[in-house]
Amino acid sequence: MRFLPLTDADRADMLKTIGAASVDDLFCDVPASARQKGPLPLALGLSEMEVERRLGSMASRNLAPGDVPCFLGAGAYRHHIPAAIDQLLLRGEFLTAYTPYQPEVSQGTLQYLFEFQTQVAMITGMEVANASLYDGATASAEAALMAARVTKRDKILLSGGLHPHYREVTATQARFTHLKVEALAPDPFGIEDLMGRIDSQTACVIVQLPGFFGHLKDYSALAKTCEAQGALLVVAVTEPVALGLIKPPGAMGADIVIGDGASLGVGLNFGGPGLGLMAVREKYVRQMPGRLIGETVDADGKRGWVLTLSTREQHIRREKATSNICTNSGLCALAFSMHMTFLGEAGFTNLAKLNHARAVQLAERLSALKGVKVLPGSFFNEFAVQLPKPATPVVEAMASRRILAGVPVSRFYPSWAEMENLMLIAATETVTDEDMDALIEGLQGVLS
Amino acid sequence: MTVLRFTNEHEWISFDNGTATVGITDYAAHQLGDIVFIELPEIGKSLAKGGQAAVVESVKAASEVYSPASGSVTAINQAIADQPGQVNDSPEGDGWFYKMSLSAPGELSGLMDKDAYEAYLKTLDH
Amino acid sequence: MSPNTFTGNRALVIEEPLIFEQGEPQRSGVDLPQAPEIADRLGGLERQGAIGLPGLAEPECVRHYTRLSQKNFGIDTGFYPLGSCTMKHNPRLNEKAARLPGFAGVHPLQPASTVQGALEAISLLGRWLMDLTGMPAIAMSPAAGAHGELCGLMAIRAAHEDRGDARQIVLVPESAHGTNPATATLCGYQVVSIPANEKGRVDLAALKAKLDNKVAALMLTNPNTCGLFESEILEIAAAVKAAGAYFYCDGANFNAIVGRVKVADLGIDAMHINLHKTFSTPHGGGGPGAGPVVLSERLKAYAPVPFVRAGENGLELVEHCLGDGEKSFGRMKGFHGQFGVMIRSLAYILSMGGNGLWQASSDAVLNANYLLARLSAELTPSFPEGPCMHEALFDDRFLKDTGVTTLDFAKAMIDEGFHPMTMYFPLVVHGALLMEPTETESKQTLDQYVETLLSLARKAKAGGAADDFKAAPRMTPRRRLDETRAARSPVLRWKP
Known part of the structure; x- marks a missing residue:
């Protein structure tokens, strides 16, 4: 077995040192009735070549968006990742390190996480960010719990423009704690009234920018209402590339910004792992979940970094911790941070402009299609369209033409009949003119 | 005349002319190591004997400070919130946590005096 | 210097x-075409000023x-005996497999007909994890160990509530990982701690005394955080069941028993499996991990959405609490779980096979016992009476009166080119040093490590070396x- 260095001679030698007759004897504490009897119901180990063949054939049964026109978004966006990033991610000193508990031999991890925290804080317009959570949806649940701790209240108001998975995960968490969730109806037109529902019991309002249905809204007035009522404003960002072009939530007065950073550096991976982002006002930092890296000096007075404010965390505070999170998304944070570094200010803002331009061009072309209505309002790189028939069969028919046309809203809201004809369409910098031609032509065929 | 008493949880309370001052003992401060953060109660907060009054944190540990007696908070030591190291420097002096007016001064009789506390420390496994 | x-x-x-x-x-490491001039649709929400x-x-x-x-120090750099963390070799084939465009490039919301291979991958890994544990059901979406714990407790709470039984308490041994009590709180439970006995196991009598009709579940790590198998686990399971509670097993240390213990026969109701430990996916400086949870028959119906099932036109995802998912406690993660991590584990299990997995747990336990036997010459083992499982636990009695602490000792190891062991955990022994060698280390590496630690221990005990230890590490x-x-x-x- 290629991963196991011990030889039979080693094993015999070691047993002798231990004073045991066999390895079985080392398992003497296992009750006889619970021991595995006979061989495992698994095949024998395979060589590298055989494993590659087997998994390669499994992978080839998927339609890879890189091979076909792809307009899917709804919380996961396809972007080009510079080649160098993956090469660097594979450096064993990054890949095979544990959580940086020993700072003297973990300055690499600690420095990139400090840079990551800074980048996230900068693009969201917030004061501080943590070193990552699992994904955007779980970050939403964590934000609700955090807001409840800060405000000592329990009512959580969820916008109808918040990603449905974020809404569901937050509601699941609430069901098992004292939190009470009020989830507004899905809001494809961006017309819901949140302000009227905030009261003296509201811990926080969670909204999204750009919204799940694409809308760009200035939440500054909402932030003022929240402040007046003593509630926190939580803004979710599922597409961080947007922050290269639009007003950041911090500038609107957000108290907590959460989101998913998988758009940058991480890639799609069928939706996981994601990269949970959380940035907050500095005064709330002790109520924030997740790891934090801080700057300090070493015994020689040289600048260095350490894990800090750890008394918030489970390994110290146990049942009184801010969260149970331990393993987070370290390597995804590195991928995100590298992508941001490679882009830089000029690259990041231009990437955002490109995305928006592609989406605007696509919206114009779709508006000209008979029976297709682009929902009104502003957007970044994704918007909703109303089709003349149910979206799910349209998307499936398009897929059989090898075009990934969009995401039917009914996949998230199966019991809402009025959502049946709605489809979300995203266009990133990876979409070409030919891709758009194929989409328009395909839709003409499928809708006629 | 000042009365000084100690708890099993290593808080001290000194009572003089109707006002009591509360802090953590030299032993507690030493056990925690360098204190990095202190959360003090709000002035006016009413505390029950044995209820959580404050939180004190070192780099690797966090512990609650329990009120040695019932009453309401009349003053807090903002200086230690700003400079937590003061508690390490002078836990039973300048490093006091808060002052309170006692609602049941009789409770103090159930606490240890200096000699009893020192005897108690000797029983601890350190 | x-x-x-x-x-x-x-x-x-x-x-x-x-x-x-x-x-x-103005500089950039990425070439992108210049964005074309368009009439924007931002609704006046453009960013003002530079980001910086x-x-x-x-x-x-x-x-x-x-x-x-x-x-940075990684497993690729050198021996990394961090107890409780399973720092074993991360095969690069796993990485290659996860990067196949048909896996890495797939969007989570493609129609099911275009992702049959991805759904098969999730389903196959789930099948194998059930085979390896003998358990009848699995939840694949939890993102890491602690998230798996939350999944298990949510299923347990949903099951109790379904019967109208509002239990409030979760029992957690004092030796548990901090995630256990934190998870119980996050699931709305009160935590009650149970002590360990002098053998480093749960005190059965103390446990029984605390079991009543208010207890929802016991969370127990097995093998436990002292690196020991809970030898009375069957009695524990029976007592928990008799009290109407559920038995959650923290499977962080599953790597010690894969292929040797049939988890289903231990009487547990739920156990998470850290794919980033037992199944060799990289820790990446703190994640991402994955924490699938195997479930008993009585918890099966409450598993979270989404899950994969066979439909008329192939595999499909159940994404809502409807139909098959009617009793599900809901969704706990965006999309479908840590797919990229799952592919790495699939590659590993295919590589190892049933025979290799059995050999891996055997070698992991052998290596740990070898450290326990040899290091006991100078260090003080906390539980010397019998064999350990995959990790060996020592305490700081051997450093008594030397002026050297566990921390100093560990820092001196760094200068010798070793990553320190886990220190000061578990809390049930004083100044703990918890070492997990894993199965992917050679005898030569272990021997060099042992000789180094013995020499450091002798140096500390000889006296007068405290300042030297306290100045370590010097070469980092x-x-x-x-x-x-x-x-x-x-x-x-x-x-x-």
Whole structure:
């Protein structure tokens, strides 16, 4: 077995040192009735070549968006990742390190996480960010719990423009704690009234920018209402590339910004792992979940970094911790941070402009299609369209033409009949003119 | 005349002319190591004997400070919130946590005096 | 101490500033076409002013991250016996497989007909994890161990509530990982701690005394955090069941027993499996992991959405609490779980096979017992009476009156080229040193490690070496860091 260095001679030698007759004897504490009897119901180990063949054939049964026109978004966006990033991610000193508990031999991890925290804080317009959570949806649940701790209240108001998975995960968490969730109806037109529902019991309002249905809204007035009522404003960002072009939530007065950073550096991976982002006002930092890296000096007075404010965390505070999170998304944070570094200010803002331009061009072309209505309002790189028939069969028919046309809203809201004809369409910098031609032509065929 | 008493949880309370001052003992401060953060109660907060009054944190540990007696908070030591190291420097002096007016001064009789506390420390496994 | 240099660099270890202290805003490491001029649809919500990000060209970026990597210790660098963390070799085939465009490039919301291979991968891994444990059901979406714990407790609470039984308490041994009590709180439970006995196991009598009709579940790590198998686990399981409670097993240490113990026969109701430990996926400086949870028949119906099932037109995802998912406690993760991590584990299990997995747990336990036997010559084992499982636990009695602490001892190991073991955990012994060698270390490596530790122990015991230990490490990119300063006035980001 290629991963196991011990030889039979080693094993015999070691047993002798231990004073045991066999390895079985080392398992003497296992009750006889619970021991595995006979061989495992698994095949024998395979060589590298055989494993590659087997998994390669499994992978080839998927339609890879890189091979076909792809307009899917709804919380996961396809972007080009510079080649160098993956090469660097594979450096064993990054890949095979544990959580940086020993700072003297973990300055690499600690420095990139400090840079990551800074980048996230900068693009969201917030004061501080943590070193990552699992994904955007779980970050939403964590934000609700955090807001409840800060405000000592329990009512959580969820916008109808918040990603449905974020809404569901937050509601699941609430069901098992004292939190009470009020989830507004899905809001494809961006017309819901949140302000009227905030009261003296509201811990926080969670909204999204750009919204799940694409809308760009200035939440500054909402932030003022929240402040007046003593509630926190939580803004979710599922597409961080947007922050290269639009007003950041911090500038609107957000108290907590959460989101998913998988758009940058991480890639799609069928939706996981994601990269949970959380940035907050500095005064709330002790109520924030997740790891934090801080700057300090070493015994020689040289600048260095350490894990800090750890008394918030489970390994110290146990049942009184801010969260149970331990393993987070370290390597995804590195991928995100590298992508941001490679882009830089000029690259990041231009990437955002490109995305928006592609989406605007696509919206114009779709508006000209008979029976297709682009929902009104502003957007970044994704918007909703109303089709003349149910979206799910349209998307499936398009897929059989090898075009990934969009995401039917009914996949998230199966019991809402009025959502049946709605489809979300995203266009990133990876979409070409030919891709758009194929989409328009395909839709003409499928809708006629 | 000042009365000084100690708890099993290593808080001290000194009572003089109707006002009591509360802090953590030299032993507690030493056990925690360098204190990095202190959360003090709000002035006016009413505390029950044995209820959580404050939180004190070192780099690797966090512990609650329990009120040695019932009453309401009349003053807090903002200086230690700003400079937590003061508690390490002078836990039973300048490093006091808060002052309170006692609602049941009789409770103090159930606490240890200096000699009893020192005897108690000797029983601890350190 | 190495001599001072003009630059502060030391040959291969080069000082590297923050990215914010380098570059210029107009530079970039990425070529993109210029965005075309369009009439924007931003509704007046354009960003005003610059973000302030630095700009670096590709060679500068590559050098930055290469230099940072050189300040890190990884499994690839050397022996990493961090107890409870299972720092075993991460096969690169796993990485290659996860990067196949048909896996890495797939969007989570494609129609099911276009992702049959991805759904098969999730389903197959789930099948194998059930086979390896003998358990009848599995939840694949939890993102890490602690998230798996939450999944298990949510299923347990949903099951109790379904019967109208509002139990409030979760029992957790004092030796547990901090995630256990934190998870119980996150699931709305009160935590009651149960003590360990002198053999490092749960005190059965104390447990029984605390079991009543208010107890919802017991959370128990097995093998436990002292590296020992809970030998009375069947009695524990029976007592928990008799009290109408559920038995949650923290499977963080499953790597010790894969192929040797049939988990289903231990009487447990739920157990998470850390794919990033037992199944060799990389820790990546703190994630991502994955924490699938195997479930008993009585918890099966409450498993979270989504899950994969066979439909008329192939595999499909059940994404809502409807139909098959009617009793599900709901969704706990965006999309479908840590797919990329699952593919790595699939590659590993295919590589190892049933025979290899059995050999791996055997070697992991053998290696740990070898350390226990040899290091006992100078160090003080906490539970010397019998064999350990995959990790060996020592305490600081051997350092008594030397002036050297567990921390100092561990820091001296760094200069010798070893990553320290886990220190001061579990809390049930004083000054704990918990070592997990894993099965992917050779006898030569273990021997060198043993000789080094024995020599350090002798040096400490000889006396007069305390200052020397306290000055360690000396040869690292940074020496001991001032954590008090970091916590007293936190600097959590760079500022211009």
